[in-house]
Amino acid sequence: MKAVVVGAGIAGLVAARQLGLAGWDVELLEKSAAPRPDGYMMDFFGPGVEAAERIGLYPRLAAVAYHVEAAEYVDATGRPTCSLDYDQFARLAGGNVLSLLRPDMERAALAALDDVAPGRVRVRYGAPVSRVWNDDFGVRVAVDGPPNVTIAADVLVGADGIHSGVRARVFGPDEAYLRALGMRAAAFIVTEPLLNARFRNRFILTDSIDRMAGLYSLRTDEVAAFMVYRDATGATGHQPSGSPRERLRREFAGLGHAVDRLLELCPEHPYDDVVAQIVMPGWQKGRTVLVGDACGAVSLLAGQGGSLAIAGAALLGDVLAPVATPAGISPALAEFERRWRPVVEEAQAAGRRAASSFLPANRAQRLLRRWIIRASHLPGIDRLIARRIVGRIAK
DSSP states (O other): EEEEOOOOOOOHHHHHHHHHHTTTTEEEEEESSSSSOOOEEEEEOHHHHHHHHHTTTHHHHHOOBBOOEEEEETTTTTTTTEEEEEEHHHHHHOOOOOOEEHHEEEEEHHHHHSOOTTEEEEEEEEEEEEEEETTTTEEEEESSSSSSSSEEEEEEEEOOOOOOOHHHHHHHOOTTTEEEEEEEEEEEEEHHHHHHHHHHHHHEEOSSEEEEEEEOOSSSSSSEEEEEEESGGGGTTTOSSSSSHHHHHHHHHTSSSSHHHHHHHSSOOOOEEEEEEEEOOEEEEEEEETTTTHHHOOOOGOOOOOHHHHHHHHHHHHTTTTTTSSGGGHHHHHHHHHHHHHHHHHHHHHHHHHHHHSSSSHHHHHHHHHHHTTTTTSTTTHHHHHHHHHGGGOO
């Protein structure tokens, strides 16, 4: 049996590995020329931890995790206003939380392809998909070169993110499924030794209204920045005006010396995208199935994207592993969706709850957030916060 997996992000790499371990031949196609170096920090917990342990990926992830002591909110002068102890958050989230930089997660998943027999999984970077044919006899995928090739397979797995090209070609355009949450998010990494040393082992978040900047120190002299701000254009499908760098400098001016320094060093083309979810009535069509953000993006605010990417891809591998003939593919894909959809929908609900209060709209809401965080150690309040952040896992 043969599969084409489109997208060498976390979900695509794990799906390719699991299918390869099951004896499938896999072509893994990625339009980027190389693994992407930029990305934001993620809290890895919940179903992804269980899946990573089961498939043997957890040790690789733990080896590149960061130790975070607290998430600390600061005002424009740099003075702390409130903080959340990370050990406490870990307990509320099930007792096992890893703080991972997205590129590190991808590199760990890429390295894990070494567990597969040589030749089973072939990875091609710089291989954008230009066309897909999908029928009862299988799938064919046209890949722009060089060289231009057409690959025939039994299954096509679309793991190419929230703006999935596979989804657009097989199921329909972004606007049919993308549900914007009224915000945009940006992320970039800069070299800044002084800030790196000053904020080590802490997430620093601005205690601001309608926008929030966050930063955290990496193992080198680098600092990773994460910024979220209100923006209504995503709901209409229009891109905001101006370059991303100039827009960020305009939106986040005045939040303090550390943020000003990050904006000064911001690259010309940082990651900058709408904060959104993908909501679809079905994730499979013929021999094509979607996994990860392509079918069930929960939004950056839900904090479970990496976890669900690994757990969903591992489950997809489980249901397809025993399939030996084309006749077994459709029932297996239906079983994947039946088992995985309730988990994704619960995580999306948690993401929408988080979005409703993530950026305070006025001083009263900001004060309420401070009070809740300061009271987070109290019995009952801690469970309420966990339920709002991580959903079912905190029940």
